[in-house]
Amino acid sequence: MLPVSSLPYQKISVNNVTPNLLRYKHFFIGFFILLLSFVLIMNIFSSEPDYNSKQRQRVSLSNVLNPPISVINNISHTNSTISRNCNYWNCFNVYRCGRSHYGDHILVYVYPLKQYVNQLNVPYTNIITKEFYEIIDAIIHSKYYTPDVYEACIFIPTIDTLNLNNISPKNLSVVLQNLEFWGNDGLNHLLFSMMGFNSDIGKRFDDLPIGKAMFASAGFDTWTFRRNFDISLPVYSPLQRIIKPQETNNIRSWLVISSDTVIHPDHMQELRIIEASHPELLILEGCEPPTNRTERCKNGGLMPLRFDYPLILQKATFCLIIRGITYGSQTFLEALASSCIPVIIHDSIVLPFSPHIDWKRAAIFILERNINTLMDVLKSVSDKHIGEMQEQIAWLYDMYFKDIKTITLTSLDILQDRINPHWAKKYEDWNVIPSQRSSNPLFLPIMGSKTLGFTAVVLTYDRVQSLFTLVEKLSRVPSLVKILVIWNNQKKAPPHSSQWPKVSKPVKVIQTSANKLSNRFYPYAEIETEAILNIDDDIIMLTSDELEFGYEVWREFPDRIVGFPSRTHRWDNVTLSWKYESEWTNDISMVLTGAAFLHKYWSYAYTHILPESIRDWVDSQMNCEDIAMNFLVANITNQSPIKVTPRKKFKCPECTNTEMLSADLGHMVERSACVDRFAREFGKMPLQAVEFRADPVLFKDPFPEKLKRFNDIGSL
Numbered sequence: 245m246l247p248v249s250s251l252p253y254q255k256i257s258v259n260n261v262t263p264n265l266l267r268y269k270h271f272f273i274g275f276f277i278l279l280l281s282f283v284l285i286m287n288i289f290s291s292e293p294d295y296n297s298k299q300r301q302r303v304s305l306s307n308v309l310n311p312p313i314s315v316i317n318n319i320s321h322t323n324s325t326i327s328r329n330c331n332y333w334n335c336f337n338v339y340r341c342g343r344s345h346y347g348d349h350i351l352v353y354v355y356p357l358k359q360y361v362n363q364l365n366v367p368y369t370n371i372i373t374k375e376f377y378e379i380i381d382a383i384i385h386s387k388y389y390t391p392d393v394y395e396a397c398i399f400i401p402t403i404d405t406l407n408l409n410n411i412s413p414k415n416l417s418v419v420l421q422n423l424e425f426w427g428n429d430g431l432n433h434l435l436f437s438m439m440g441f442n443s444d445i446g447k448r449f450d451d452l453p454i455g456k457a458m459f460a461s462a463g464f465d466t467w468t469f470r471r472n473f474d475i476s477l478p479v480y481s482p483l484q485r486i487i488k489p490q491e492t493n494n495i496r497s498w499l500v501i502s503s504d505t506v507i508h509p510d511h512m513q514e515l516r517i518i519e520a521s522h523p524e525l526l527i528l529e530g531c532e533p534p535t536n537r538t539e540r541c542k543n544g545g546l547m548p549l550r551f552d553y554p555l556i557l558q559k560a561t562f563c564l565i566i567r568g569i570t571y572g573s574q575t576f577l578e579a580l581a582s583s584c585i586p587v588i589i590h591d592s593i594v595l596p597f598s599p600h601i602d603w604k605r606a607a608i609f610i611l612e613r614n615i616n617t618l619m620d621v622l623k624s625v626s627d628k629h630i631g632e633m634q635e636q637i638a639w640l641y642d643m644y645f646k647d648i649k650t651i652t653l654t655s656l657d658i659l660q661d662r663i664n665p666h667w668a669k670k671y672e673d674w675n676v677i678p679s680q681r682s683s684n685p686l687f688l689p690i691m692g693s694k695t696l697g698f699t700a701v702v703l704t705y706d707r708v709q710s711l712f713t714l715v716e717k718l719s720r721v722p723s724l725v726k727i728l729v730i731w732n733n734q735k736k737a738p739p740h741s742s743q744w745p746k747v748s749k750p751v752k753v754i755q756t757s758a759n760k761l762s763n764r765f766y767p768y769a770e771i772e773t774e775a776i777l778n779i780d781d782d783i784i785m786l787t788s789d790e791l792e793f794g795y796e797v798w799r800e801f802p803d804r805i806v807g808f809p810s811r812t813h814r815w816d817n818v819t820l821s822w823k824y825e826s827e828w829t830n831d832i833s834m835v836l837t838g839a840a841f842l843h844k845y846w847s848y849a850y851t852h853i854l855p856e857s858i859r860d861w862v863d864s865q866m867n868c869e870d871i872a873m874n875f876l877v878a879n880i881t882n883q884s885p886i887k888v889t890p891r892k893k894f895k896c897p898e899c900t901n902t903e904m905l906s907a908d909l910g911h912m913v914e915r916s917a918c919v920d921r922f923a924r925e926f927g928k929m930p931l932q933a934v935e936f937r938a939d940p941v942l943f944k945d946p947f948p949e950k951l952k953r954f955n956d957i958g959s960l
Contacts, residue, residue: 326452326459327429331473332662335456337432341397341663348667350660352388352434353396353425354380360419372404375480375648379406379436382649388656398659399425399433406480407439408452417453430457434659436652437461438480439572460655463572464594471599472662475655478596478645481574483537483554485647487581489638490558499524500587500622501560503540503553504575506568511589514615515564522619526560528553557582561630562622566590567612580641583634587622589615597644600658602675606636639677682882684803686845697725698775698795698841703764705733711781712745718779719747720788723795725773730763731755761869762859764837765850774802776847780838789954794888797938798841805877805885806938807840813919813931822923824871824915833878833931835885837870842877849876858925861918867911868918875922875930884934889957 460475528540563579661668810832
C-alpha cells in the first residue's frame with residue numbers, strides 16, 4: 245500500500261477553498277443582478293396583466309342559459325371609438341395564438357353570460373336574442389372553443405350586438421370596459437352584428453366604442469370595412485328558413501325580380517322606366533295595408549297582385565341587390581337560398597366573406613350609373629353560364645350561409661386562415677365545387693424526371709411493314725427506354741425475332757388472348773417507366789424531335805394526356821346530344837391516344853376504375869377507347885389535355901383506306917354515339933375544352949438551326 249504522499253493527486257484543505265470563493269463573490273452577485281433584471285424586463289414586455297391577473301375561469305353551456313346579474317357601479321369609463329386604421333398587423337396580438345397544445349387551430353374563449361344593470365337595476369343591455377344564442381352555442385360546440393382563458397386567442401363577449409341600432413354607444417362602452425379581459429382597448433376581441441346600418445353608417449360606424457376589437461358585421465362598404473381585420477357578414481333573414489332547396493335548373497318564369505322594400509328613390513325611378521318596356525322584370529314592394537312579412541305586392545291599380553315571399557324568388561333567374569336606404573339587405577341571403585343569381589347594383593358594397601369568396605363566379609355586377617343597361621346585360625348571359633352560376637350559388641349557400649351556425653363557423657375559419665396562413669385554405673377550397681376542382685391522383689412532383697425516359701406501347705394487328713418502320717423511328721428518340729408491341733392478332737403469330745429490324749433499344753412482343761382495343765391500356769408488368777407513349781402502328785410520320793418534344797411537354801404535365809392529334813366535342817341543339825368533332829377549331833377537349841403520352845397510372849385506372857360497361861362497349865364496337873381514356877382522365881383531374889405541335893395530317897401513306905379503322909363512313913357517327921353514351925355513363929360531361937397548344941420556343945423564329953433544340957418539327 246502506497247503512502248499518502250505518493251498518491252497521484254494533491255490533498256486540498258477547506259482553508260484553501262474559501263479564498264477562491266471570496267475572490268469570485270462579486271462576479272456571482274453581478275451575474276445574479278443581471279439575471280434578475282432580465283427576468284423583470286421580460287415580464288414587463290411579455291406579460292398582460294389584464295389577462296393573467298384574473299383567475300382561470302371555465303364556462304359551460306349552463307352558464308349561458310342561466311346568466312347572473314352583474315351590477316355596474318359608478319365606474320368611470322372612456323368612450324373610445326373604433327380604431328379606423330386597425331389591421332391584423334397593428335391591432336392584433338398574434339402571440340396569444342400559440343399557447344395551446346392543439347397547435348393546428350386557434351382557440352376562442354366565450355365570456356360567461358351576465359346581465360349588466362346599474363345601481364337602480366336598469367339594464368345596460370337587453371336580453372339576448374335567439375340568433376345571438378345560436379352564435380354562442382355554435383362557438384361553444386366547435387373545435388375552436390376553449391374554457392381556459394390562458395389558452396384563448398380570440399375573446400367573444402356575450403353581449404348581444406346583432407342589432408346595434410338598438411344599443412346606445414354609451415351603454416355599450418360601459419359594458420365593454422367592464423369586461424374582465426377587455427384590457428388594451430379590446431385587443432383580440434370579436435363582436436358580431438348581423439343587421440344593416442341606416443344610411444348614416446359613416447357616423448354610426450365611427451361612433452362604435454369597440455376600440456381595437458374585430459368586427460364581424462353586415463352592412464360594410466369600402467369606406468368602413470377594415471380589410472384583413474373585420475369580417476363582412478350577410479344581413480341575416482329569418483325567412484330563409486322557409487325556402488326549401490330546389491333543382492337549380494327548374495323553370496323560372498321571371499327573368500329578374502326586385503324585392504327590396506328600401507330601394508333608393510333614384511334607382512326605383514330608373515327601375516320603373518325599365519319595367520314599362522320589359523314585362524319580364526317584376527318589381528315587388530310592401531303591401532298596403534301591411535299584412536305580414538311573407539307577402540309582397542306588385543302595386544298598380546286598385547287590386548295589386550300579391551305574391552308569397554320569399555318563395556317567389558325561386559321563380560326568378562336573377563334577383564336585384566340594389567343600393568337602398570340601409571347598407572346591407574336581407575334580400576341577398578334570401579336570393580342565395582333560392583338559387584337566384586344576385587345582380588349587384590351597389591358600387592361600394594362589401595359582399596359577405598369577401599375577399600375569401602370570389603363573388604364574380606356567382607353574381608352579376610352592374611355600376612349604379614349603368615342601371616339602364618340592366619336588361620341588355622342579363623339577356624346576354626348564356627343559358628350555360630346561368631346554370632353554372634346557379635350551381636355555384638347553391639353550393640356557396642350550403643357551405644357558408646345556410647344557417648347562423650354555418651355563418652359563425654365560417655367567420656372563425658377566416659380568422660384561422662388569417663392567423664395561420666401556412667394552414668390556410670386555398671382559393672379552390674373556398675370557391676370551387678369539389679367535383680370541379682383540379683386534382684392530381686399521382687402525387688408527382690411538378691416536373692417528371694428526365695432520366696427515367698418513356699416506354700412506347702404499340703398496338704398492332706397485321707401491318708408488319710408499317711410496324712417495322714415505326715420501331716426503327718422510335719428507336720432514334722433519345723428518351724425512349726423500351727418498345728412494347730401488343731400483338732392483337734390471335735390467328736397469326738408475330739414475326740420471328742430474326743425478321744425484326746436491328747435497333748439499339750429493347751423490343752418486347754406480347755401476344756394477347758383476345759382482339760380488344762382495351763389491350764393497349766392494360767398495365768403490363770413490362771412497363772417500368774412512369775411515362776407511356778401510346779402509339780398506333782400506322783403513325784410513322786412523327787419525327788424523333790417531335791416525339792422527344794412531346795415527352796418534354798409531358799414532364800411538365802404528368803397528370804394529363806399529352807399528344808398530337810386532337811379533337812373536340814359539341815352539343816347538338818337539334819338532336820339534343822353530344823357530338824364528336826374532328827374539324828380543326830380554336831379549342832380542343834380530347835387528344836387521341838393513337839399518339840399520346842400518359843402516366844402509367846391511367847392504364848391501371850382504365851383497367852380497374854373505369855366502369856366495366858364502358859370497356860365492354862369499346863371492345864364490342866372496336867372503337868372509342870381513346871375517347872373513353874379522355875373521359876376517364878378529365879373526370880378525375882378536371883383538366884384538359886395538352887396538344888403538341890401543329891402537325892395536321894395523321895395518316896398512313898402506305899395503307900389503303902380499307903385497312904384503316906377510321907376510314908369507315910360510319911366512323912364519325914359511331915364516335916359521336918360514344919361521346920353521348922359516355923356522358924350519360926359518367927352522369928355529366930367531364931371533358932374540358934381549352935385553347936392551348938405546346939410548341940418549342942424557337943419553333944417559328946428566324947434563328948439559325950443550330951440554336952434550336954428541336955429542328956425537325958412538322959408544319960401545317
